[in-house]
Amino acid sequence: MDETAAPSTDAVIEARDVRRTFLVRRRAGVLRRTAVEVHAVDGLSFSIERGEMVGLLGPNGAGKSTTVKMLTGILVPTSGRLRVAGLEPSASRTTLARRIGVVFGQRSGLWWDLPLRDSFALLRRIYDVPVEQHRAALAEFVELLDLDDLLDVPVRSLSLGQRMRGEIAAALLHEPDLLYLDEPTIGLDVVSKARLRDFLRRVNTERGTTVVLTTHDLGDVEHVCRRVLVVDHGRLVFDGSLPELRRLDGSARTVVVDLADTAPPVEVEGATVTRVDGPRQWLALPPGGSAAPVVAQLAASYPLVDLAIQEPEIEDVITRLYSRG
Amino acid sequence: MTGALHALAAYRAIARVWIRAALTYRASFVALVLGQVLVTGGDFVAIVLMFAGIDTLAGFGLPEVALLYGLTGVGIGIADLLLGSVEQLGRRVRDGSLDTMLVRPVPALVQVAADQFALRRLGRITQSGAVLVWALVTIGIDWTLGRVAVLLVTVVCGAVIFCSIFVLGSAFQFLAGDAAEVSNAFTYGGNTLTQYPLTVYPVEVVRAVTFLLPLAFVNWYPALYLLGRDDPFGMPAALQLMSPVAAAAMAAVAAVGWRAGVRHYRSTGS
Numbered sequence: 001m002d003e004t005a006a007p008s009t010d011a012v013i014e015a016r017d018v019r020r021t022f023l024v025r026r027r028a029g030v031l032r033r034t035a036v037e038v039h040a041v042d043g044l045s046f047s048i049e050r051g052e053m054v055g056l057l058g059p060n061g062a063g064k065s066t067t068v069k070m071l072t073g074i075l076v077p078t079s080g081r082l083r084v085a086g087l088e089p090s091a092s093r094t095t096l097a098r099r100i101g102v103v104f105g106q107r108s109g110l111w112w113d114l115p116l117r118d119s120f121a122l123l124r125r126i127y128d129v130p131v132e133q134h135r136a137a138l139a140e141f142v143e144l145l146d147l148d149d150l151l152d153v154p155v156r157s158l159s160l161g162q163r164m165r166g167e168i169a170a171a172l173l174h175e176p177d178l179l180y181l182d183e184p185t186i187g188l189d190v191v192s193k194a195r196l197r198d199f200l201r202r203v204n205t206e207r208g209t210t211v212v213l214t215t216h217d218l219g220d221v222e223h224v225c226r227r228v229l230v231v232d233h234g235r236l237v238f239d240g241s242l243p244e245l246r247r248l249d250g251s252a253r254t255v256v257v258d259l260a261d262t263a264p265p266v267e268v269e270g271a272t273v274t275r276v277d278g279p280r281q282w283l284a285l286p287p288g289g290s291a292a293p294v295v296a297q298l299a300a301s302y303p304l305v306d307l308a309i310q311e312p313e314i315e316d317v318i319t320r321l322y323s324r325g
Numbered sequence: 326m327t328g329a330l331h332a333l334a335a336y337r338a339i340a341r342v343w344i345r346a347a348l349t350y351r352a353s354f355v356a357l358v359l360g361q362v363l364v365t366g367g368d369f370v371a372i373v374l375m376f377a378g379i380d381t382l383a384g385f386g387l388p389e390v391a392l393l394y395g396l397t398g399v400g401i402g403i404a405d406l407l408l409g410s411v412e413q414l415g416r417r418v419r420d421g422s423l424d425t426m427l428v429r430p431v432p433a434l435v436q437v438a439a440d441q442f443a444l445r446r447l448g449r450i451t452q453s454g455a456v457l458v459w460a461l462v463t464i465g466i467d468w469t470l471g472r473v474a475v476l477l478v479t480v481v482c483g484a485v486i487f488c489s490i491f492v493l494g495s496a497f498q499f500l501a502g503d504a505a506e507v508s509n510a511f512t513y514g515g516n517t518l519t520q521y522p523l524t525v526y527p528v529e530v531v532r533a534v535t536f537l538l539p540l541a542f543v544n545w546y547p548a549l550y551l552l553g554r555d556d557p558f559g560m561p562a563a564l565q566l567m568s569p570v571a572a573a574a575m576a577a578v579a580a581v582g583w584r585a586g587v588r589h590y591r592s593t594g595s
Binding site for chain 1: 328331334335338339342346420421422424425427428429430431432436440591592593
């Protein structure tokens, strides 16, 4: 490893061969217990630049939460090198805390029995934000997240969507460089989800806040993230953009044609028919293959009513990724 | 230093919000405080009833027992008011809310302690304080500057010792998921134990609360000094002025214990 290389100044997060092992005790008899080593994170290396929006994907137990806990400094890595905003998270946890915002979808960063307004006021004290700066930030987030009517409502009385907006405002009020969101849209309705995604994009472009989100909801990824890290069994199995993820081998695009009438499978160069259903036929394009010549041939040789090109379902791609790992 | 000031400011801010919330419903707040006065006062009523049939309990009269009772009650009362919420730690570990505290720039202990700050706990302090004042007035202590100082220092030390036990108890919950009851045995149990003159216990208990878990420094040794009595167990008279040492030692142990607990949590997950 080249220790002398100057760290890239734009990297907000740098992980190099980070591992996290847990000892899980299991009952092995009436009194006997055996300890089993579980490698929750097993050699993760990646770096995230300032201003990126990155989705951390993976099945349950893949190591996403453990990774976020290490990135925030809650959990100490077993080995490897981790730098967030230039700091070692576990050693500089409270210093780092001022520069990051965290939204845990399943638990609240707000005070359950207090009105939102009081929660925000407390956070100002906890993060030691100057009054003026806090007021300006609060005014902005109240407007963007439409919190005006909710400020005096105790958090426990808010709907899930309302609460999540409050949580995100709470995580951003100290204007962190980096925002982590753990399953931020879980349980939200379609409108709330869209709104939240909109807001996240806006925070990212207007404030330059780096956003890292873990999610099961691929919609989050498609609408928010420009880059995807897929983790499985504690390892990184993919790092790239969504289109790249789609183009992974085995995940072909499909041309769907509606012919004028029922017909035997069409014959064109560069694609094979995978399914026929009445006048509708599905043609698989080889990975990386271009759709244009295929479409041109179809149009020239067959009576077409309609034609569509389908991107592979991102879900399918990821499922294939998991099963491969 | 700025870190400590910031932590203190955060504690005050969090506590203030809970106080304001509690005072929103005045009547209910007053009822809660009175309720606590009655509940904690029950112990003292029992002692008074006991004295209906006896003149002295193991060599101590009612006002003297009241002095012991008042000192330990005010000590645990202050500790309970300031740090009683740390009992919630086990729950916070289980429901993950500790994680949200660990990503904030204020020590988790401060946040756990200040959260749900319960001003109603003033009830115990008020009730024990009243008993303490009555005892001091009734006994007719030969007040010297030294005795006034010892009285004040004892109250502070008692609070520090009980605070330390609260913190140790909650640090233990990092290891044993829900050990709030174990912790209670030492805090409220320790309070009950020290409500009586130690002469009612075998000498092993006295040694234990002197050298193992220094509860005797909450009230017993300084009370002997205030009363100008010789130690019934023949312990050195110097112990009567050692409460600050015991409190400092307990605070140090508690600090180490808490840190170890947090470290354990952060290295094992939950």
